[in-house]
Amino acid sequence: MLVLAAMPPAAADGSSEENTLTIAVSQQVDSFSPFLAQLLLTTSIHRLTYDYLTNYDPETNEPIEGLAESWEPSDDGRTWTFDIRDDAQWSDGEPVTAEDVAWTYTTMMEDDAAATAQGNFVENFEEVTAPDENTVEITLDEPQATMLALDIPIVPKHVWENVDDFAEFNNDQFPIVGSGPFVLTDHKPNRSITLEANPDYWRGAPGFDRIVFRYYDDQDAAVEALRSGEVSFVEGLTPTQADDLDGEENVTVNNADGKRFEGFTINPGAETQDGEEFGDGHPALEDKTLRQAIMAAIDKDEIVNKVYGGYAEAAEGYIPSRYDDYTWAPEGDDRIDFDPDDANDMLDKAGYEIGDDGVRESPDGDRLELRMHVHNDDPARVDIGRLLEERLAEIGIEIDNQTVDPGVLSDALYAGEYDLIFTGWTVNPDPDAVLGIHTCDALPTEPGTMRGDAYFCNEEYDKLYEQQLAEFDDPEQRAEYVKEMQAILYDEAVVNVLTYPNAIEAYRSDQIADIQVQPDPGGNIFGQDGYWSWWSAEPAAADDTGPVTSLPAWAIAAVAGAAVLVLAGAGVLVAVLVRRRAATVGDRE
Template structure:
């Protein structure tokens, strides 16, 4: 999910982001949307007055204020997994390649062109000569080589996006404009390396990449379309336009972007109505009631399109480190595939789509959302684990959990009771949780919801049984597949890692390696679908729905803003910076009520709740454990 966009997006990374969210879907690490308490006496956005004053005092400087219901996990691109964090990374740093906003095809970024050797083991990138760091130094191929080499040799630097370089053998920069990457085996993702490139002259002095959060000295040196100028934990992130950014075809119309925190989604919607903010997106989408309440306002437009994330139940597979050390306290009954499949068959996904999402979602099936048709997979009729309480009960009987007095009881005489992590700020988690308690109860399984602001602590400690999960998926699905491999497991118990849910299986790993090495698009898609089939049968991930992207903005404050993809796309949580880059402020002549603007300088507020829901991804998306839509 750009990975980076873990709803956790994870999307990533932008899945990635959304990692993330790597890719998003870095999107989208997983991390859960965090709730923040407003300081008594302040207006709805945290500390809005200083920003509004600045907009006025600077003689009409145009500030795009983005209100978020998610905190930053890290401003280091090596650690960031939550959707907000990976979204900020996309603004601060350039990537080798980018995705075209119209249809997601790969376009040049820091690299102007690339080519591979006949055996596909050596890739040469031409680095643009017109890019420079915000401190005035020239960006070169040596910066890219430093970034990748650090990820290859330092576990801390590989936290967010390590899967991209696990197959790299050697990275060199023969000249300032030539980057050469040699691979151990062919790798199909070489034009989709969603990795922010950092300046070597700044980062070479970092002592511990696992702890450095890049949040002390401002402005932060970058080469992206914006420069990070300020940050205060759980309050704001400030960026200004990088006037030296190489892309000159279009100049951003907002001088500054400020990400601010709102206490909850209802407060954000209320602020939109009042004209205090200009854009609102939910976690991962506006609720049906919120969207419906806004449609009657002549100055508000509700934008809805197919989403790039999934909404799922993740099952604790029994966490362990890369060396095999087991940790966590997941219910051992869940190690039995029949028990997991029984829980799968107890869930009525149609009711979830109809009652919770009220039609603003598509019933879940495979791991990749239908928005990405090349990789979308559905189980065959004979393979489907469709809603069937009787079949679920039979599976539990076969697994050795007979029904006694209305409760499933194991051989040890203890009832089968499960704990489920949920995001305290996500209304969907709470609504679905109520249904799950009812449905599981019908088959004799107890369920206790543990709704917390930050699910990442119990998540990475393996201290849960079930969890709401979700990642933003990138156009290339490698990232959201890689987070389920053994290589993504933590090095030490309970430490943040690239893994989504602690899954480690040799067959899945083998399929992952096959898809990574397959350059034929159709053949690779078939392998990816085999991976989705394995995830489905294993029942470690029950994808219940693919939520639509539902968001709204004030047409009297935003004249136009680019969606991605252009046709029926989303605005927040894109695989790129296109929405912010393209946003055009409305003028008095555009507005039916120009008095709704919040200051004499144009102040636009965008409210986003983590699109990653992990049960929720990054965040650390990876990224978003509080994410969402992908990491990226």
């Protein structure tokens, strides 16, 4: 949950007091180390405090410059040369150089602990060098399509080379040296996290002087604070809250297309990469017919209407529909539509007989009583769990609905001690990371070490995964591979997608004059692939020169006098420069 607090009013003498944006959160910090952090809160903070090699355009989600101003792949796709900008600096005044980039990636390649969070991006790297201060050269074992989507924060070598143990270092010595538009200056556990604006950021200083992430337990209280003007922004609204706020004076509701999916996975039998079986999943779930019958018994439209009040989309493919290039849906006979009669017929023919109590037994005589683990901290998931319990009873499956703490749920997943378990992922513009968690090498090396959310292993899926990763120069072919992978996930019915929930947010228009959504139009404010929302946000109290218009990336670049150049055919891509002048709030683009 997220909330933004009101800015202090302008001082009586006409001077401007510092503007603070307060974001209410409930998620705890896992680590401030970019090598270890995996939770949304901390990775979002890293987006604000560190630069990445490239970024995502706030309008289109296409790759644009970050620390790299331009790049060029070799003809065979195995060598990439990046030109590093010369006007970026660390918050302690040291320049950001190519050596910082090379050191970050090389450390992840050589140290398992440093590869904890984002190691999949560098698994294919053979060598990373810095021939000079402004050039990075990456040599790959095989071509890699994600070279412009390396979601890895670049850390300062002069700070991090003194760390003895990357597994233990949490990067909590404040202020933390970074290179992003904000500097992380303070953390009071269970109370607040404070970031100060970086006035020397190469794209221009942020509109707000400070961001405070403050902990709240009750979202209803946060909504009331929005109504009263005590806070400026609330994320994660329920449909009821959104409907109640819609039309209120000085409140704008942003109903954004969802960038995540909600669903559940089925335990087909937990095992390690070397085939060691563990856990106690129901043995009948090894049968794909049973898994598909479960999906045929679920009414996704009912979930959209009853649980989300229409603020969601019924889903089938793994990639949300906002990503036009990669989204997929089954057609014709491949579809598993909501049809309880067909589900019952499938089970009858497969030998699942109904007992006297209305519960089926498997052909091996195992009663179909399945444990379903549901997060107790998410009202939507709790409601979906109740609906699934009702619908599956109609086809002779009894559900033991275990609505539990997320920690208990995670323990059950890693131990393989569940039958159905709820899950959901936020999907980035490049789908590689979320697809990679279902390859065979994502299975645990030993119980408790998995990096995915399902015990799924399929050779054809793995082959397609390698093909899409290597397809760096044919986006359409890569998209076809990605869609074929989703078709396998859908057919196997181990990883099951139910909905793409909308991102429902609200802010006070009398406190925030303007803020960038991503993508634009129709995008979200919180949880972006970049820092655009909080960097671009304009305090209404300081907006005394008329309305501030949030310009698209190309327009910002044009106003700033930046050059835009694309040299196609030569394999050279010079990124669109998105820059803001360092000026007063009212004068900035």
